[in-house]
Amino acid sequence: MLKQLTALEGLPGNLNPNPRCAPINTFTDQPSMEHHPSMADLPYEVLTYILFKAPVKTLIKLRSVSKPLLSLIDSPCFIRLHLRYSIATSSNVTVILRRESELFSVSLESLNAADELAHPLMCYSNRIRVLGSANGLLCITNVAEDIAFWNPSIKKHKVLPFLPVDRPCDHGMSVCGARAYGFGYDSAHDDYKLVRISQFVDLESEGFASEVKVFSLRANEWRRVEEMNYVLCYLKKNGTLACGALHWVVTKKFKLDEVDQIVSFDLTDENFRELPLPxxxxxxxxxxxxxxxGDCVSVTADYHDVRVDVWVMKEYRVKESWFMLFSIARTEVVGSFKYLRPLAYSKSGKEVLLVVDNQRLVWYDLRKKRVKNVKILGMPDLFEAEICLASLVPVEASRRGYGKKHNLSEENHKKKRDDFLSEGFKLVL
Known part of the structure; x- marks a missing residue:
């Protein structure tokens, strides 16, 4: 079994993560069968240390090998450690491509073939929308406004309670002008949240009102929060998740000549704030x-027939930290295009993956200022793209600190184990 484990891609061959652990033999040794150590001989911490760098597909296969491996890989501690490693090293990153009711997944590192995903919602011969992604969970919806949190890697999903729209009759608003969603992770409460903004417009007075509701996975319920006193610029545009907040392009008034700006919704304190622009x-x-x-907010400024500038905010909410990452002339480098959006950095950080006209993907070299076309087998000819981690994160809420009282000695043991694994994680990085 050890020989099979170490033959898997991405697993180290000689590892002793902590001097306090008993020494283990080099995995490349070839002892006789009667002296070959069994998997049970490895300390729990060492086995975890070996496996948390493995790809998700490999770990899913290993779950069926034995009950001890199943218990380890499904444990909350291991799932958190694997997720932290993936984020810190930009590993297990996938690109989700959507065409009408079809969803495809492709590895960002290889970009070689698109695999179709069997999503869990009825599509009613119409389109599926991706409302956002966080830590490997996708939030998707259909034309009937069924909404689900879904982890395509482990093929698990949760359908959210249906939420009707409450029209603010007391404001005299009768027209629903826009509906927008945003999905993200609240790290302070270990909670996944979906935000829905419904805006109502009075066409005569140009006044507006909004209804903002948040679904909490931990509470398993929708609740109303403060109103957003801004007008959404783009219909059905999802909020962008970055730095623990969701972001939308808005204006302060319902007028065509208003200057665009960005508003953020903090997922922890659930308040709206303006984000300074360059x-x-x-x-x-x-x-x-x-x-x-990456971990930063970006802004794409489109000067129509002239150029597109891409800005990145190095330090969140610090206006002076904005810097221009690159600028592309309309007829140069990429060729003629109507729409361009940066999607992700390459693993080296030297290139940026761009979506062009929702029809093609290209790598943009930041140093050479050149592009390289991306050819993906099975890629749809027209698509929307979303970045998503491949992870083991479950779609059920974490109940740490809730419910029944646990045995104190067991809690202390788990804390010591988590502390050990955290130290090992830091050593790897």
Whole structure:
């Protein structure tokens, strides 16, 4: 079994993560069968240390090998450790491509073939929408507004309680002008949240009102939060997740000549705040789109027939930390295009994957200022793209600190184990 484990891609061959652990033989040794150590001889911590760097597909296969491996890989501690490693090393990153009611997944590192995903919602011969992604969970919905949190890697999902729209009759608003969603992770409460913004417009007075509701996975319920006093610029545009907050492009008034700006919704304190723009974009009537690159908020400024500038905010909410990552002229480098959006950095950080006209993907070299076309087997000819981690994260809420009282000695044992694994994780990085 040890020989089979170490033959798997991505698993180290000689590892002793902590001097306090008993020494183990080099896995490349070839002892006779009667002296070959069994998997049970490995300490729990050492086996965890070996496996948490493995790809998700490998771990899913290993779950069926034995009950001890199943118990280990399904444990909350291991799932958290694997997720932290994936985020810190930009591993297990996938690109989700959506065409009408079809969803496809392709590895960001290889970008070689698109695998079709069997999503859990009825599509009613219509389209499926991806509302967002966080830690390997996708939030998807259909035309009937059924909504599900779904982990395509482990093929588990949870359908959310249906939520009707409450029209704010007391405001005299009768027209639903926009509906937007945002999905993200609240790290302070270990909770996954979906935000729904419904806006109502009075066409005569140009006034507006909004209804904002948040679904909490831990509470398994929708609740109403403070109203958003801004107008959404783009219909059905999802909120962008970055730095623990969701972001939308908005204006302060329901008027065509208003300057665009960005508003954020903090997933922990559940408050709306304005996000400062680069100084050169503050008073310009330029079309902007908010996105995320790596761990940072990004803004794409589209100067129509001239060029597209991409800005990145190095330090969240610090206006002076904005810097221009690159600028692409409309007729140069990429070729003629109508729409361009940065999607993700390459693993080296030297290239940016761009979506062009929702029809093709290209790598943009930040140093050479050149592009390289991406050819993916099975890629749809027209698509929307979303970045998603492949992870083991469950779609059921974490109940740590809730419910029945646990045995104190067991809790202490788990804490010591988590502390050990955290130290090992830091050593790896």
């Amino acid at each position: 100084k050169c974009l503050e008073d310009q009537r330029v079309q902007i789109e908010v996105g995320a690159l």
